[in-house]
Amino acid sequence: MDRRAWRDFLVTLALLGTSFVIALLSSAAAEQHQGQVAWLAAAVSLLLALIGALYIIPRLARKVQLEFLRFAVRTSITAEGVFFIVFLVVVGFAAWNTANNLLYLILSAMLAFVIAANFMARMTLADISVQLRFPDHVFAGEPASLSVTILNHKKLIPSYSLIIEALTEDRNSPLEDDEEATDNDAASLPPSAGSLQLGKLAHFVLVPARSSARKRLEHTFRRRGRYPITAFRISTKFPAGLLKKWRNVDATGDILVYPKPRPLDDFYHALPMLSGQVSSLIRGSGDELFGIRRYHPSDHMHHIDWKATAKSMKMMVREHTREDERRLTIVFDTSRPSIDSSLPHGREATRIFEQRFERAVVMAASLANHFILERADVELIVSAENRNVESGTGLDHLYRLLRSLAELEPDRVEQETRSGGGLFSRLRRRRKVEGNSESKTPPAPKPGGLSRLIDKVPSLADERRFKVLITPAAKGTIPANVWRSAHVVFMEDL
Known part of the structure; x- marks a missing residue:
């Protein structure tokens, strides 16, 4: 309690004490039949009590913590x-x-x-x-x-x-x-x-x-x-x-x-991504020759091309193309299949789908963990764009991938989803509708089903990057373009 509070407390105590003493004097005056003195003393006592109650006590009450x-x-x-x-x-x-x-x-x-x-x-x-x-x-x-x-x-x-x-x-x-x-x-x-x-x-x-x-x-x-x-x-x-x-x-x-990563099967260890690295037209430390230039003091002696040096009578060094690091894109389809959960078999199907979805999340975490440890460049793309993780390497990037997978949930059931199918089924239906409309009235330029998928997953158009697609879609509903550019993992097989 600070000094001001103590001062207010002492003033209140003095006022109430004085009021109590005057009240006693008023009582004594009343017993001696001194009515005017008793009335005046009672009025003063009441006034002092009101001053303490209406002015000082509220100020103290504001300082009290209502524990x-x-x-x-x-x-x-x-x-x-x-x-x-x-x-x-x-x-x-x-x-x-x-x-x-x-x-x-x-x-x-x-x-x-x-x-x-x-x-x-x-x-x-x-x-x-x-x-x-x-x-x-x-x-x-x-x-x-x-x-x-x-x-x-x-x-x-x-x-x-x-x-x-x-x-x-x-x-x-x-x-x-x-x-x-x-x-x-x-x-x-x-x-x-x-x-x-x-x-x-x-x-x-x-x-x-x-x-x-x-x-x-x-x-x-x-x-x-x-x-x-x-x-x-x-x-x-x-x-x-x-x-x-x-x-x-x-x-x-x-x-x-x-999600806890698990060891992968031998099949995933032999994915096409592991067959070799891809050279790019960028200077680097690869094996293919990019060009020959003059020697700089910062160049290593091993890069000197002695034959070109002898011809030009100047120190020349070789430049090589950069070999792109191993890359992997994990595409996770979070769409929910059409299930009427109000029916008994629908509730059972929903439970089975949730279990498969969790196993798919563990599969994605296992892929990310395995290829990050293999020093690969890993990217995560999901239907919910706020969960996407850009490509990267190292343990810190692995934890970013796992953080995104930890909170990954299936999409909510919307009207479009209730009509049937997942992400790829909806893309196929859109392509069919667009194809039928072309014979009647030329539509405005809009991206087709595959183009929309490429817009959503740009790395699908990159043949240098290996993709693994994890989807709840039924077998036979995946477009052929997707089959050629990625390895598809069906949740029902997990």
């Missing part, structure tokens, strides 16, 4: 507490029925213990903050090392038996804590768009005043996706376990869980 609104503590009764309450009712009824002083003493002691336990539990939860640290990169199905730190900001009072839980946003999928799910099932589980609750993180027996405590634990995230942490729940059963009290501490942050 009771922020410090919302909830209470639940444990099994031991129910037994204690039943015993309390029995003792109370016996004391009332027998009028035994000893029973009344026992009853009062039990009630006092409940009140004291409630107060001690609230003091244990007061002025507590929580910090959660986790690795920069977390993969689904792998144990992640988490660090929970609790800080006790109270100056004198320690905190006992604190349980820390992390809460996430409430949604509609099953809880994260599914112990029956295996690591193999993690690939077929939907992403963390559901209600994901980390559950109990740590139990701290004692946290001294003005001190902190830390615990490390391992937690396995069964599903990929983003885990937005909205609050921490701090609970305690101290001192006797009769009542469980808890409060929520607001938090901001999230944990992004990557």
